[in-house]
Amino acid sequence: MKGRRALSVRSVLGIFVVIMVVTALLGAGSLHEKAQDVSSGTLRGVALFFTDPIYDVSRFLHADRPLKWAEGSSDDDQQSASKQVSIVTKQPATSVTTSTGQVTTTTAPAVFTAQHPLKVLCIGDSMMLQVGHGITRAAASIPGLQVKFVSKPASGLVSSQRFDWPPNFKTMVADFQPNVTIMLFGGNEKITMVVGGENLQALTPEWVAEYRSRLNALFDTSTNAGARVIWIGLPIMRSGKFSETCRSLNAIYSSVCQEHVDATFMPTYGLFSDGSGQYSAYLKNASGKTVLMRANDGIHFTEAGGDLVGKALIDTIRKYYEID
DSSP states (O other), X not given: OOOOOOOOHHHHHHHHHHHHHHHHHHTHHHHHHHHHTOOSHHHHHHHHHHHHHHHHHHHHHTTTHHHHHHTTOOHHHHHHHHHTOOOOOOSSXXXXXXXXXXXXXXXXXXXXXXXXXXXXXXXXXXXXXXXXXHHHHHHTXXXXXXXXXXXXXXXXXXXXXXXXXXXXXXXXXXXXXOSEEXXXXXXXOOSOXXXXXXXXXXXXXXXXXXXXXXXXXXXXXXXXXTXXXXXXXOOOOSSHXXXXXXXXXXXXXXXXXXXXXXXXXXXXXTTTBOTTSOBOSEEEOTTSOEEEOBOTTSSSBOHHHHHHHHHHHHHHHHTTOOBO
């Protein structure tokens, strides 16, 4: 009997590399999520530099499917769950016209108090994190305001791989029964959209049409439950190219808001621009003190930036509701 042939060092290294690559692809979603959650701007940039390409390849190859199957979840399961969610029309609300032409009318109390607070649900990607903290801090001194926020890094409405917003948002609305829903997306949206097996390139007419449809569905979930929508526009970014993308997306968001009676577009592009209309990480806060408003990546907000948006949101909400 001939002895077994020993593997060469090169073969062992090759097998090791293949195992590492497959492992990275299978766990790309988790790795990318952890990179998004890194608080330090410098470390976060380095982490995303390495995980972004792996995450993109994993999404393209659908390498996350085995992990989802192992966890017992599937697209069919999510669709089934979304069908079981019922949305309860609640008080208070106003007359509402949805994108389908449906009209509902309820009566709101004159003043929202600690006993009957205005319930605000904030949802979004990683940019919502500091905004959620900001409006929560601002609401702490307003007894008639109750805030809940949900921030999911690397998520959006184009891809459901990180988090499937439509069915989960329906559940959140049914459980929390908000009077106002505040939304902030866009940081992860300029990617190819897969619809019926067809790849739609970002910001093409076909892509925009499908994206508007998804926005309308999200808005209808809110307004059908009697909740006003406030959409936070994307701010100016340090990258000129990214800022251009944000302006294109903001035009879509603003247009869809105009199609809904109970929807408001709140721009932030100018709020985070300097006197000459350019990006600046340092801006004046509500007290007139110049502070750091943007994270080191030139995209996300700092705590002070979140407070600035939070105050603007409170001012916007007070235009429609009287709160003690």
